[in-house]
Amino acid sequence: MTDWLGPEEWQAVGLSLKVAFWATLGILPLGIFTAHVLARWDFVGKQILNGLVHLPLILPPVVTGYLLLMGFGTRGPLGGLLQEVGIVVAFRWSGAALAAGIMAFPLLVRSIRLSMEAVDPKLEQAAATLGASRFWVFVTVTLPLILPGILAGSVVAFAKAMGEFGATITFVSNIPGQTQTLPLAVYSFLQVPGGEDAAMRLVVVSVVVAMGALVLSEVLARRIARRVAGT
Amino acid sequence: MSLSVSLRHSLPGFDLDVSFDAPRGLTVLFGASGSGKTTVIEAAAGLLRPDAGRVAAGDHVLFDTDARHWLPPHRRRLGYIFQESRLFPHLTVRQNLLYGHWFAPRSAARGELDRVVEMLGVGHLLTRRPAKLSGGEKQRVAIGRALLASPKLILADEPLAALDEARKAEILPYFERLRDETSVPILYVSHSATEVARLATTVVALEAGKVARQGTAAEVLGDPAFRPGSVRGVGAMLEARVLAHHDDGLSELDAKGARLLVPRVPQAPGQGLRVRIMGQDVTIALSKPENISALNVLAGTVEEVSPGSGPGAVVALNTKAGRVLARVTKRSAAALKLAPGLPCYAIIKTVSIAPQDVGG
Numbered sequence: 333m334t335d336w337l338g339p340e341e342w343q344a345v346g347l348s349l350k351v352a353f354w355a356t357l358g359i360l361p362l363g364i365f366t367a368h369v370l371a372r373w374d375f376v377g378k379q380i381l382n383g384l385v386h387l388p389l390i391l392p393p394v395v396t397g398y399l400l401l402m403g404f405g406t407r408g409p410l411g412g413l414l415q416e417v418g419i420v421v422a423f424r425w426s427g428a429a430l431a432a433g434i435m436a437f438p439l440l441v442r443s444i445r446l447s448m449e450a451v452d453p454k455l456e457q458a459a460a461t462l463g464a465s466r467f468w469v470f471v472t473v474t475l476p477l478i479l480p481g482i483l484a485g486s487v488v489a490f491a492k493a494m495g496e497f498g499a500t501i502t503f504v505s506n507i508p509g510q511t512q513t514l515p516l517a518v519y520s521f522l523q524v525p526g527g528e529d530a531a532m533r534l535v536v537v538s539v540v541v542a543m544g545a546l547v548l549s550e551v552l553a554r555r556i557a558r559r560v561a562g563t
Numbered sequence: 564m565s566l567s568v569s570l571r572h573s574l575p576g577f578d579l580d581v582s583f584d585a586p587r588g589l590t591v592l593f594g595a596s597g598s599g600k601t602t603v604i605e606a607a608a609g610l611l612r613p614d615a616g617r618v619a620a621g622d623h624v625l626f627d628t629d630a631r632h633w634l635p636p637h638r639r640r641l642g643y644i645f646q647e648s649r650l651f652p653h654l655t656v657r658q659n660l661l662y663g664h665w666f667a668p669r670s671a672a673r674g675e676l677d678r679v680v681e682m683l684g685v686g687h688l689l690t691r692r693p694a695k696l697s698g699g700e701k702q703r704v705a706i707g708r709a710l711l712a713s714p715k716l717i718l719a720d721e722p723l724a725a726l727d728e729a730r731k732a733e734i735l736p737y738f739e740r741l742r743d744e745t746s747v748p749i750l751y752v753s754h755s756a757t758e759v760a761r762l763a764t765t766v767v768a769l770e771a772g773k774v775a776r777q778g779t780a781a782e783v784l785g786d787p788a789f790r791p792g793s794v795r796g797v798g799a800m801l802e803a804r805v806l807a808h809h810d811d812g813l814s815e816l817d818a819k820g821a822r823l824l825v826p827r828v829p830q831a832p833g834q835g836l837r838v839r840i841m842g843q844d845v846t847i848a849l850s851k852p853e854n855i856s857a858l859n860v861l862a863g864t865v866e867e868v869s870p871g872s873g874p875g876a877v878v879a880l881n882t883k884a885g886r887v888l889a890r891v892t893k894r895s896a897a898a899l900k901l902a903p904g905l906p907c908y909a910i911i912k913t914v915s916i917a918p919q920d921v922g923g
Contacts, residue, residue, distance in 0.1 A: 452649075454645070454647070454649055455649055455651060455652075457610055457636070457649075458643065458645060458649040458651075459651070459662070460609075460610075460635075460636040460637045461608050461609075461610075461636050461637070461639070461641045461642075461643035461718075462637075462641070462642075462643070462662050462663035462666060462708065462709075462712050463637050463638075463640070463641075463663050463665075463666030463667060463712055464637055464662075464666055465635075465637050466637075468637075468666070469637075472651075472662075473651060473653075476653045477652070477653060559653065
């Protein structure tokens with residue numbers, strides 16, 4: 333079974349899973365918070381925040397990658413700051429995760445925001461009158477009710493992170509074992525003569541992983557939705 | 564513990580200026596939609612910030628704009644019962660009941676759950692989720708959830724309005740028990756005269772953002788100028804005590820020495836209850852009627868004749884049982900020469916007394 337894929341291909345699959353996992357996990361807290369702000373708060377400049385959040389979705393990925401390179405490269409302002417505390421993201425797998433996370437962020441926020449807008453604010457009011465502070469209202473009422481949205485958003489974000497290409501290759505390049513994720517590997521194999529077989533195998537892997545994630549999320553979402561709706 | 568409310572708030576096209584103090588018990592904030600009662604209860608809950616005012620339950624001041632004091636809703640120690648129950652769909656009935664209890668101070672009485680569950684009869688529902696409950700069951704759980712928060716003020720916003728007649732009859736007695744068994748002030752918003760008659764210790768009637776009248780339920784409902792909803796809602800309230808149950812399906816009541824026969828009530832002999840006599844069900848006679856089918860004849864005198872804008876008038880009669888209001892035509896009032904001081908008899912058919920108008 334293990335010799336079905338070559339070591340280089342295994343490396344790409346493993347790296348992709350790692351990158352997508354950490355990207356999704358990393359953006360989850362900020363995604364929930366941002367969705368909450370967009371769904372529940374009213375403030376001047378809300379449309380600007382909304383636009384910023386959606387920017388990676390509408391910009392060409394190469395542009396996002398280039399902006400990341402300027403910001404987080406070793407000479408970039410944020411990259412330099414991170415380097416001070418010993419974190420280097422440029423040309424590392426963590427950089428690939430950062431690029432994937434930023435590209436997946438709008439999708440995650442959209443999904444969570446939609447489910448948060450479906451939560452009746454009257455339930456949150458009721459919780460407040462029963463003694464729950466804003467924090468506890470969120471933890472005990474809002475969060476459980478938006479779990480299906482969080483889950484669905486995470487799966488979409490994970491899939492997006494797995495498939496991220498443009499921003500990743502621009503920001504962290506295409507280094508086997510470091511930043512060569514699955515789509516980058518497919519691209520590389522297609523650049524060399526006789527690489528079609530390896531590329532095809534990786535294509536099958538992507539399809540299987542994507543479908544598996546989707547089915548898993550459907551099953552989980554249905555179970556959670558049933559719990560939440562109390563039927 | 565008394566309740567003290569004073570509020571000023573301006574909304575587009577509407578000014579609210581309300582001030583009242585209510586003694587211990589259940590205070591019904593009565594009024595048509597648009598009279599401002601929802602604004603008052605939302606300000607008391609902290610869900611709306613009024614322009615100015617003060618609300619206090621006993622010495623627990625919820626807010627006082629003069630003193631720049633404003634407690635956020637979660638620190639007001641409330642038990643808010645909403646019209647649409649607002650149970651948490653993802654929690655079981657038991658978790659819903661205990662929700663406010665988690666946030667109540669540690670000093671709040673423990674072991675209350677069993678007592679409340681028993682009082683509301685929701686023991687068999689504890690493991691279910693709200694989606695599986697009937698409307699009446701949901702509202703009972705909502706009452707329990709409010710009680711278990713160990714509130715210093717109970718707020719009820721038309722808690723029966725969304726229920727059908729049978730469910731209303733099911734829930735009303737729980738509010739009667741609540742009124743009689745807790746020392747926590749209850750502010751109860753309603754536009755139903757039935758609920759006023761059954762529940763109110765004090766009535767505060769709002770009209771267009773102002774307090775139109777305030778008094779005990781008997782005082783306000785016995786005022787011939789008080790038209791709850793329309794003139795069809797006119798009806799005085801008598802306080803009585805169950806004397807006996809008869810085999811033919813009637814119950815005999817004692818209202819301050821006067822006898823009343825009503826359709827069978829569930830209360831045991833000796834228990835007190837309130838009877839609302841609708842004005843349109845009362846006939847006035849100048850001589851004691853004989854050989855008639857109506858079972859209740861109360862002797863009294865005319866106190867006041869209040870003509871309406873239409874063909875009718877509301878006549879206030881002072882009887883031994885208390886004040887009774889009768890709706891008659893202006894023509895009859897003129898024919899009988901009804902005027903203050905005139906001795907007369909109020910005739911009330913037993914079958915006209917509806918079960919929802921009789922209760923504790």
